[in-house]
Amino acid sequence: MHRLAATLLRQMLQTAIAAALPAQCLPAHLPPLPSNRLLVLGAGKAAAAMARVTEDHYGIPLEGLVVTRHGHGVACRSVQVMEAGHPLPDLYGQQAATHMVEMVRDLGADDLVLFLVSGGGSALLPLPAPGLSLDDKQAITRDLLKSGASIGEINIVRKHLSAIKGGRLAAAAWPARFLTLAISDVPGDDPAIIASGPGMADTSTCAQAQAILRHYGLPIPALDESPKPGDPRLQRAEARVIATAMASLNAAGTVAQAQGWQVLNLGDCIEGEARHVARVMAGMAKSIRHHGQPLAGPVALISGGETSVTLRGHGRGGRNTEFLLALALALDGLDGVYALAADTDGIDGSEDNAGALLTPDTLARAAKAGLNGAAMLDNNDAYGFFAALGDLVLTGPTRTNVNDFRVVLIP
CATH class of the missing domain: 3.40.50.10180 (Glycerate kinase, MOFRL-like N-terminal domain)
Structure with a gap:
């Protein structure tokens, strides 16, 4: 399951980016000379x-x-x-x-x-x-x-x-x-x-x-x-x-649907503190996992928009990695849940990663590696957390930008 879920998440991100590449979206709109x-x-x-x-x-x-x-x-x-x-x-x-x-x-x-x-x-x-x-x-x-x-x-x-x-x-x-x-x-x-x-x-x-x-x-x-x-x-x-974020979200959703996942698309207007948005997403994932509401699994929970980060610490990490670390802490190892959050331009804030990947055993692996996720979140050091686990998502510059791409897979 781990390899299949990770592959699906990366395929969805790649599809979202591809839908917004200039070669795909620009020629039909160029005017006559x-x-x-x-x-x-x-x-x-x-x-x-x-x-x-x-x-x-x-x-x-x-x-x-x-x-x-x-x-x-x-x-x-x-x-x-x-x-x-x-x-x-x-x-x-x-x-x-x-x-x-x-x-x-x-x-x-x-x-x-x-x-x-x-x-x-x-x-x-x-x-x-x-x-x-x-x-x-x-x-x-x-x-x-x-x-x-x-x-x-x-x-x-x-x-x-x-x-x-x-x-x-x-x-x-x-x-x-x-x-x-x-x-x-x-x-x-x-x-x-x-x-x-x-x-x-x-x-x-x-x-x-x-x-x-x-x-x-x-x-x-x-x-x-x-x-x-x-x-x-x-x-x-x-x-x-x-080209729009919603079009990219919809394109990514078709990838998940083709592999048997129901898609719950929350749209492209999600804003607010990254860690606050993460807690809301974790609550939805728990409701789906435990109660089958608003949909019974398997569900791909997709969203876009642009969260923000209030810097209080001195660590490294953009809004997508911060979202994902906060999500990991809020999920607390919820069985079977995987997630990916990335910036579609390939650069999360000012770092060299697009985002990161979360697995059900993220916190367990972090504890084994001596990482304190809560302390690192307080220090705004989500980059350091996921880099130590080898779970950064690295795409390099994509040369497009339809903002953040987030997906949570709930079986």
Whole structure:
């Protein structure tokens, strides 16, 4: 059973990732060539791969620039690829964002900006608003990441610290047409939220950003209001979401169903502290295992979204490994239950693993190895826990991103 369950979990993850790869989801959405210039821009963990697919599709030299995370680059023939820091922004990202704004300023009404965006794009385009420095943005981003703020809250703040996000890039490109093609990593798949929406009008406000910073006890810098719906500079801006977490969850579910598992898909909007979400998932697994509710086993419990971690310790580990360690402790060796949690971009937070694997004997093996799971969770050291057991999931950069993928198998 151990080998079969572990194989199934990895197959489901691979299928979820494959459904969101640019080669799979992008070509059908690429528009006809415009009558004049086509400018290809992009930002995110999938941006370089999206640019290469775009080049292959049109088969001609293309003008453009995309920025992706360090290590997530793909060689392109004519589109320039830059790599920059994520989740903390760096000077390379600022340079890329500056170049993009400069590139769109001389466009005309017959030109088209094709903006290829995916998860991670917000941190990769750190062009500070007037009066702010990159150091300011780095400090605020670092504090928000440590605070446990949700990605939605972080992106609202980012939009009001930026000279490119929240519709500002599309506004700078006016009167050119501006088409955003997005691989979504956000619950709800709102293109105005993906990468903080450089090509979309922004409905959030400076007042909301101030309230978020105030809630987490953080300093409130001077903020810049973003373009709103109805802004004439955004009349020719549109967006299409071409890959979603839900589509990837559904694809993974078909793999489990083919092997005789019932699928309970909790959707792609699960947020909150990773360890709190884990306790809820453990409660559901126990109910299924002991009472056959809400479904009798065998059940594959699938979910996506983006949890958060409030850093209190000094260990290593992203939100998926933290979720899984908390799940192991809450399940306490529940017979027959296996689980996998991973980030579909292949990098859990800032580590080199996508996530980790949990087995019914995880805690027993940990005790034998002298590992104190509760203490390591308190120290935010889930990476160290699963690394010591040999249960990290290592995929390397996948060059896509539809956020977290979690599955719990309950016999």
